[in-house]
Amino acid sequence: MKRATRAGLVAAGFLATVSGCSPEPEGPSEAPVEAEAYGQAKQGERAYDPGGGWNLSWQDDFTGTSLNTGAWTVLTSNWDPVTNNCNFGTGELEFPRAQNVTVGNGKLVITAERTADNPTDSRCGGQFRSFYSGRLHTKGKVEGRYGKIVASIKIPPGYGMWPAFWTLGSNIQSAGWPGAGEIDILEWHSNEPTWMKSALHWYNGGQADWGTGASRGVDLSQDFHTYEVEWNANSIVFRLDKDFVSTATFGHNETEFQQPHYLILNLAMGGNWYGHPSPNSIDLPWGARKTMEVEWVRWYQPGGSQSLGLTNAGFEQGLTGWTTWSPNGTGGAAISETYNGGHSGSYHLTHWTSGAPYEAWTYQTKSGLAAGTYKLRAWVRKGGAFNFARFQVKTCGSCAAAVNNLGTYGGYTLVETPAVTVPANGYLEFGLHSSTPTNNGSSFIHMDDVELVRL
Structure with a gap:
């Protein structure tokens, strides 16, 4: 405006x-042909x-x-x-x-x-x-x-x-x-x-x-x-x-x-x-x-497959657009940082702490989606020991997630979740959920360039 x-x-x-x-x-520049006379039916x-x-x-x-x-x-x-x-x-x-x-x-x-x-x-x-x-x-x-x-x-x-x-x-x-x-x-x-x-x-x-x-x-x-x-x-x-x-x-x-x-x-x-x-x-x-x-x-x-833009998909604006939940107050293990570089841009999401064990779920949501089949993709680096490391998407907060249990990746690797079916005006919640045992200082996950795709 x-x-x-x-x-x-x-x-x-x-x-x-x-x-x-x-x-x-x-x-x-040129008068178009009118497909239907004005006033015959409301748009x-x-x-x-x-x-x-x-x-x-x-x-x-x-x-x-x-x-x-x-x-x-x-x-x-x-x-x-x-x-x-x-x-x-x-x-x-x-x-x-x-x-x-x-x-x-x-x-x-x-x-x-x-x-x-x-x-x-x-x-x-x-x-x-x-x-x-x-x-x-x-x-x-x-x-x-x-x-x-x-x-x-x-x-x-x-x-x-x-x-x-x-x-x-x-x-x-x-x-x-x-x-x-x-x-x-x-x-x-x-x-x-x-x-x-x-x-x-x-x-x-x-x-x-x-x-x-x-x-x-x-x-x-x-x-x-x-x-x-x-x-x-x-x-x-x-x-x-x-x-x-x-x-x-x-x-x-x-x-x-x-x-x-x-x-x-x-x-x-x-x-x-x-x-x-x-x-x-x-x-x-x-x-x-x-x-x-x-x-x-x-x-x-x-x-074909359609990418739905996400808020701050590359974490270049910190954690803007993303929410981190933790069951035990250890959500500070999730940060946006430049350490070891991003897949693109300077920043990426990291799940890591040098102290006590943590559990963190960093996620974004989308509502009002068209009916169809969706999956989540991102570029990930990962090393060390975890209780679990899940790249996941689900259709409601309490629903079972479609999960990719992450392996070890020395360099950025493209990963994706299994597909999920969404009804008309549907909802998705998606992101990274991880937990580490004691003495986890060498364990890390870097995630960047997240993409939600409709197949």
């Missing part, structure tokens, strides 16, 4: 906060076909009456704890809160409303907000690299509405913005209501931006539409309702777009994309509500 100065590649001064929005598209009532060669890796269809918190985190302040800024660096006028993010009737609903409460976070220096709204993300829960990311969304009309569906690089807390990279799949501006605006932002000696978009020729706020990005190691292309392709394709090799990203959905108001309008000018009357409705979000990967 950033604002650049023009379409195409722009190198601007470095910004310490998240700021700006999508550049203006240059206009369609969500048509089956979405990703095309040949794509397999569903993750989805949320927003069934039931509550949000899947195993996949999503809801923001509850105008201070963003992930990017460490107020009003999201764009001067938006809303204060996100949990009660404005609801699930029901098969939809996620983000509701915006005007307020006289003047809410703000104490860290934002009296920057009082004029609206309540919602913002949620999948950081640390659903992250991945490449594929086709698509959602069915109905956006609200009116001046000042700024609905968005986008991604940030998973290393945002260490790399900052725009160094982590950003993919804006959907942004909408009331001045051009027929356009899906899309953009990319990264760092190239300063802020670099690229913008595009697609127009349906009708006001997008009047119905559900699918908004998607197809992202691979060489190119990124955006589509509206599948048949309406963005005005340009981005050919790339930037490192920001060769790493895992996480998803964000939000409904903003005002801010720098609208030229910082006053709250009174926003088209949201007192007592009224406007909603951004989401029927589903899906992440597809190319056919």
Whole structure:
């Protein structure tokens, strides 16, 4: 959700906060053929076909009456704890809160409303907000690299509405913005209501931006539409309702777009994309509500085995994204370190102590998985004596694990667990579980570059 100065590649001064929005598209190069007349059926009532060669890796269809918190985190302040800024660096006028993010009737609903409460976070220096709204993300829960990311969304009309569906690089807390990279799949501006605006932002000696978009020729706020990005190691292309392709394709090799990203959905108001309008000018009357409705979000990967990006898979950010459990308080035996080097990068996970015996279970979880067969892979070095050393994956916290009992490996060796079957909207818990006997100073396990794969 950033604002650049023009379409195409722009190198601007470095910004310490998240700021700006999508550049203006240059206009369609060729009118696509409309597959189905607008208004004949709502987008969500048509089956979405990703095309040949794509397999569903993750989805949320927003069934039931509550949000899947195993996949999503809801923001509850105008201070963003992930990017460490107020009003999201764009001067938006809303204060996100949990009660404005609801699930029901098969939809996620983000509701915006005007307020006289003047809410703000104490860290934002009296920057009082004029609206309540919602913002949620999948950081640390659903992250991945490449594929086709698509959602069915109905956006609200009116001046000042700024609905968005986008991604940030998973290393945002260490790399900052725009160094982590950003993919804006959907942004909408009331001045051009027929356009899906899309953009990319990264760092190239300063802020670099690229913008595009697609127009349906009708006001997008009047119905559900699918908004998607197809992202691979060489190119990124955006589509509206599948048949309406963005005005340009981005050919790339930037490192920001060769790493895992996480998803964000939000409904903003005002801010720098609208030229910082006053709250009174926003088209949201007192007592009224406007909603951004989401029927589903899906992440597809190319056919064959599909790698699902994990948080901090190479342990380059310490143990961020990983949890260590111990039955006897010896979980400190699990650390991220550089000793003896990593398989890639500088760091790796180590299970080791020079003193008393330990037992440690270092793991990560994923929720909302597509039905299918999965296995876990990683690169491992191991030596010495252990009571047990298990590389494992399981479908619930108390379930029996599918285990690879690790042997001795003098150099980094690729290991994998047996396959496990996961139902729709399934859950997996996976990682390294080990225990050593007394006098274990020469016993060690190094693990790096963990990968969860759907077969």
